[in-house]
Amino acid sequence: xxxxxxxxxxxxxxxxxxxxxxxxxxxxxxxxxxxxxxxxxxxxxxxxxxxxxxxxxxxxxxxxxxxxxxxxxxxxxxxxxxxxxxxxxxxxxxxxxxxxxxxxxxxxxxxxxxxxxxxxxxxxxxxxxxxxxxxxxxxxxxxxxxxxxxxxxxxxxxxxxxx
Numbered sequence: 001x002x003x004x005x006x007x008x009x010x011x012x013x014x015x016x017x018x019x020x021x022x023x024x025x026x027x028x029x030x031x032x033x034x035x036x037x038x039x040x041x042x043x044x045x046x047x048x049x050x051x052x053x054x055x056x057x058x059x060x061x062x063x064x065x066x067x068x069x070x071x072x073x074x075x076x077x078x079x080x081x082x083x084x085x086x087x088x089x090x091x092x093x094x095x096x097x098x099x100x101x102x103x104x105x106x107x108x109x110x111x112x113x114x115x116x117x118x119x120x121x122x123x124x125x126x127x128x129x130x131x132x133x134x135x136x137x138x139x140x141x142x143x144x145x146x147x148x149x150x151x152x153x154x155x156x157x158x159x160x161x162x163x
Contacts, residue, residue, distance in 0.1 A: 035142050038149040040064060045145060054141035055131045061148040062123035068152070069094065069115065072161060079119040087112035095160040111154060118147060 032042055032049070041061045048057035066078055073086035073093035086093045089108040096111055097104045122144050125134060136144075156163065 031138070031142055032145075035146050036149065037142075037145050038152045040152060041145055041148055049141060049145075053131060054136035054138060055126045055129075055134050058136060058141050058144040058148075059123060059126035061145055062118060062126075065115070065148060065151050065155075066119060066123065068155060072155065072158075079124065080116045083112060083116035083119055087115060092160070094155070094158055096154065096158050098159060115151060118151060122147070 032046060037045075041064065044060040044064050045057040048054075048060060066082065069082055069086050070076070070078065073082070075082050075085050075093055077085060087096070087108060089099065089105050089112065092099070092108060096108050099105060099108060126136075
């Protein structure tokens with residue numbers, strides 16, 4: 001029986017030969033790096049995130065988007081109304097593509113609603129509720145910051161106004 005126990009111990013010890021140790025695999029990889037969070041969002045949200053203020057980190061990221069759209073579009077509104085005006089496919093203040101085909105128009109219209117919906121569904125509750133009343137989890141915060149990153153990159157790749 002003792003030889004079986006020794007054999008089992010050897011097999012278990014060699015199971016992960018060549019694999020990095022668990023501690024080595026997780027060293028120095030921040031969740032922002034894993035999720036490819038936009039660098040501008042990192043500037044406003046990283047410290048809040050690292051200190052566990054997930055709702056506030058999310059709010060600051062979407063406030064950044066709101067301000068960026070306001071500046072690019074020249075529209076003096078905010079939130080849902082700002083997005084609906086700025087990305088209107090008929091008279092866009094921010095044009096995401098050539099608007100030459102039905103697909104182009106669908107993309108403009110779709111992102112209009114994504115931007116507007118993100119302001120209403122993600123930013124606004126965190127702007128009106130106390131963090132203690134709306135305690136976001138780390139995973140929810142990272143999901144929201146990923147959405148915000150997509151929106152910022154979409155703005156950066158716009159057709160008009162020129163970057």
